[in-house]
Amino acid sequence: MRILRIAKEGARALAANKLRTFLMMAGTIIGIAALTVIMAIGKGTEKNVMKRVMSFGTHAIMVAAGGGRGFSPPDANITTLKLDDADAIRDQIRGLEFVSPTAQKRAMPIKAGAAQTEATAIAVRADWFDAWEWYVRDGDPITDEDMAAMSRVCVLGATTARDLFGDQNPIGEDVQIGDVRFRVKGILHSRGTSPMGGDFDARVIIPLSTGLRRLFNQDHLFNIRIKVKDASQLVPIGEEIRRLLRERHHVTPPQEDDFAINTAAGVAKMARGISGTLTYLLAALAGLSLLVGGIVLMNILLISVGERTKEIGLRRALGATQGDIFRQFLLESLSVSIIGMAAGSLLGWAVSITLARVTQFPVVISWEPFALALGFALVVGVFFGVQPARRAARLKPVEALR
Amino acid sequence: MIELESIEKTYLAGSVETRVLKGISFRIEGGEYVAIMGASGTGKSTLMHILGCLDKPTAGHYRLGGTDMVNLDDDALSHLRNGKIGFVFQQFHLLDRATALRNAMLPLIYADEYPADAHRRAETALTAVGLTDRMTYRPNQLSGGQQQRVAIARALITNPTLLLADEPTGNLDSKSGAEVMAIFQRLHRDGRTIIVVTHDRAVAEHADRVIVLKDGMIAEDQPVARPRDAEAEAIALAEKEVAQ
Numbered sequence: 318m319r320i321l322r323i324a325k326e327g328a329r330a331l332a333a334n335k336l337r338t339f340l341m342m343a344g345t346i347i348g349i350a351a352l353t354v355i356m357a358i359g360k361g362t363e364k365n366v367m368k369r370v371m372s373f374g375t376h377a378i379m380v381a382a383g384g385g386r387g388f389s390p391p392d393a394n395i396t397t398l399k400l401d402d403a404d405a406i407r408d409q410i411r412g413l414e415f416v417s418p419t420a421q422k423r424a425m426p427i428k429a430g431a432a433q434t435e436a437t438a439i440a441v442r443a444d445w446f447d448a449w450e451w452y453v454r455d456g457d458p459i460t461d462e463d464m465a466a467m468s469r470v471c472v473l474g475a476t477t478a479r480d481l482f483g484d485q486n487p488i489g490e491d492v493q494i495g496d497v498r499f500r501v502k503g504i505l506h507s508r509g510t511s512p513m514g515g516d517f518d519a520r521v522i523i524p525l526s527t528g529l530r531r532l533f534n535q536d537h538l539f540n541i542r543i544k545v546k547d548a549s550q551l552v553p554i555g556e557e558i559r560r561l562l563r564e565r566h567h568v569t570p571p572q573e574d575d576f577a578i579n580t581a582a583g584v585a586k587m588a589r590g591i592s593g594t595l596t597y598l599l600a601a602l603a604g605l606s607l608l609v610g611g612i613v614l615m616n617i618l619l620i621s622v623g624e625r626t627k628e629i630g631l632r633r634a635l636g637a638t639q640g641d642i643f644r645q646f647l648l649e650s651l652s653v654s655i656i657g658m659a660a661g662s663l664l665g666w667a668v669s670i671t672l673a674r675v676t677q678f679p680v681v682i683s684w685e686p687f688a689l690a691l692g693f694a695l696v697v698g699v700f701f702g703v704q705p706a707r708r709a710a711r712l713k714p715v716e717a718l719r
Numbered sequence: 720m721i722e723l724e725s726i727e728k729t730y731l732a733g734s735v736e737t738r739v740l741k742g743i744s745f746r747i748e749g750g751e752y753v754a755i756m757g758a759s760g761t762g763k764s765t766l767m768h769i770l771g772c773l774d775k776p777t778a779g780h781y782r783l784g785g786t787d788m789v790n791l792d793d794d795a796l797s798h799l800r801n802g803k804i805g806f807v808f809q810q811f812h813l814l815d816r817a818t819a820l821r822n823a824m825l826p827l828i829y830a831d832e833y834p835a836d837a838h839r840r841a842e843t844a845l846t847a848v849g850l851t852d853r854m855t856y857r858p859n860q861l862s863g864g865q866q867q868r869v870a871i872a873r874a875l876i877t878n879p880t881l882l883l884a885d886e887p888t889g890n891l892d893s894k895s896g897a898e899v900m901a902i903f904q905r906l907h908r909d910g911r912t913i914i915v916v917t918h919d920r921a922v923a924e925h926a927d928r929v930i931v932l933k934d935g936m937i938a939e940d941q942p943v944a945r946p947r948d949a950e951a952e953a954i955a956l957a958e959k960e961v962a963q
Binding site for chain 2: 319322323326329333627628630631632633634635636637638639640641714715718
């Protein structure tokens with residue numbers, strides 16, 4: 318095929334002048350590599366965000382004791398969030414599925430025989446398991462009866478169970494949390510580590526009533542987890558809860574809330590935070606470098622057309638049509654940008670993987686940057702190749718040979 | 720075979736018209752060896768470009784093997800050049816990075832049908848010009864005379880109707896020049912139609928017929944009574960070289 322023979326001529330011209338060919342590619346390589354890395358980081362960040370959102374729950378609202386902006390951890394010293402607040406929310410606000418108040422203390426000493434460990438003690442009502450969609454692996458959960466009877470029973474997290482009992486079955490055994498003895502009635506499914514790096518499974522769950530009166534000796538809550546029936550109502554319901562709590566806590570402007578309301582959207586926003594903006598900025602810079610790369614490509618091609626005037630004239634004399642010359646130069650431009658894209662993708666891929674290994678930064682390698690790069694390469698190759706190719710094709714053979 | 724009829728060429732430089740060719744008519748039969756002579760500025764190059772279908776006349780007709788090129792568009796002219804004309808230039812115009820073999824094959828890239836035996840044809844053409852042992856050499860590894868012979872092989876590869884040489888010895892020493900002219904004479908004996916454009920009477924007299932241009936018109940169109948023998952000249956020059 319004639320077009321293949323012409324493509325071969327173009328390839329030979331590129332191979333003949335390797336430095337020029339490399340210079341033509343450099344911009345594309347750098348631009349595409351940058352884009353690949355940025356997209357890998359962007360995707361990694363997004364995956365992290367989704368992980369947090371999913372672990373938070375898409376239908377969830379969290380009311381935490383203690384004010385402050387953003388997604389700050391609940392403040393253990395704030396004592397204003399009470400069980401009455403949780404009941405008021407449950408009774409006065411429509412569209413809720415669960416209202417699950419908890420009180421908790423971190424790093425509670427817990428013993429079983431000679432074994433000893435520390436765990437976060439969480440005092441809950443029976444609906445906690447549904448509210449967190451976190452159920453027992455063995456044995457039974459905390460029930461309403463446990464709550465009413467203020468029973469000294471507990472459910473262990475997987476890590477805590479292993480720390481205290483090893484391979485033995487802990488169910489029916491006694492443990493001592495702080496100064497109080499509890500009987501183990503269940504073990505939770507393992508949930509691994511949190512996005513922040515904490516161990517979700519180093520915990521012990523006890524009835525809320527028992528926790529408040531017998532263990533913590535307090536009447537304030539740590540947080541209230543609420544699940545709405547309709548996720549689209551998350552924001553208005555959140556606002557209603559805020560209004561209700563401000564009223565109940567007698568918070569008036571300009572005082573700040575003594576509680577914080579968080580939703581999945583808020584979590585995502587926090588998690589994306591600066592990195593999201595930065596990703597867009599960097600992507601824009603990478604795009605810009607591609608544009609500059611394209612312009613450099615065009616410039617070198619134009620210079621090359623000038624340098625190769627005699628060659629073009631000769632080819633025309635030997636029978637090349639204007640179309641043949643146009644196609645040869647356009648194919649040269651396309652090859653340069655496609656090879657540059659391939660090299661840039663490989664480079665970006667290598668950098669992404671190295672980055673992931675070295676910095677533990679979340680990086681996701683996906684097909685999208687490669688598809689995008691190919692698209693860019695074709696657009697750059699054609700867009701910046703047409704003008705030089707046209708100039709080459711329009712050279713008059715008589716003048717070109719002079 | 721080759722027929723020029725009242726060929727005129729006028730260039731416009733701003734509002735100034737320059738008539739370079741003022742009605743050129745001649746006929747060249749198949750197998751003729753013709754030299755077109757003239758000092759610079761006589762329209763010799765312009766005529767060469769028209770004969771090579773690289774440029775079109777302002778008026779007149781030029782028939783090459785039955786086709787009047789005056790009515791053809793750029794693509795058709797390219798096609799005509801590829802199939803019917805073999806060019807030999809003063810500056811050789813070889814591709815620097817390509818071997819002799821690849822240079823000789825270059826016109827075939829633009830042929831309608833790429834011949835399956837392209838390689839062998841190039842080898843045959845290079846053998847015909849005495850470069851059997853230089854096929855894989857690049858131009859910078861060859862002497863001027865050898866480069867011009869690669870160019871002749873390239874011109875022959877499409878088996879053209881007309882071999883058109885523009886000052887083929889202009890960049891060569893006299894011995895290499897004589898060798899190149901000897902090749903033309905040999906091709907002529909084999910039946911090729913050859914036109915050599917030159918300013919040099921001595922070069923022109925290797926041909927059978929000399930057309931002299933003067934001021935855009937034909938001043939003289941005569942057969943050469945006894946064409947010079949390029950082969951004998953080449954041998955004489957070689958012997959002289961050995962003697963020195």
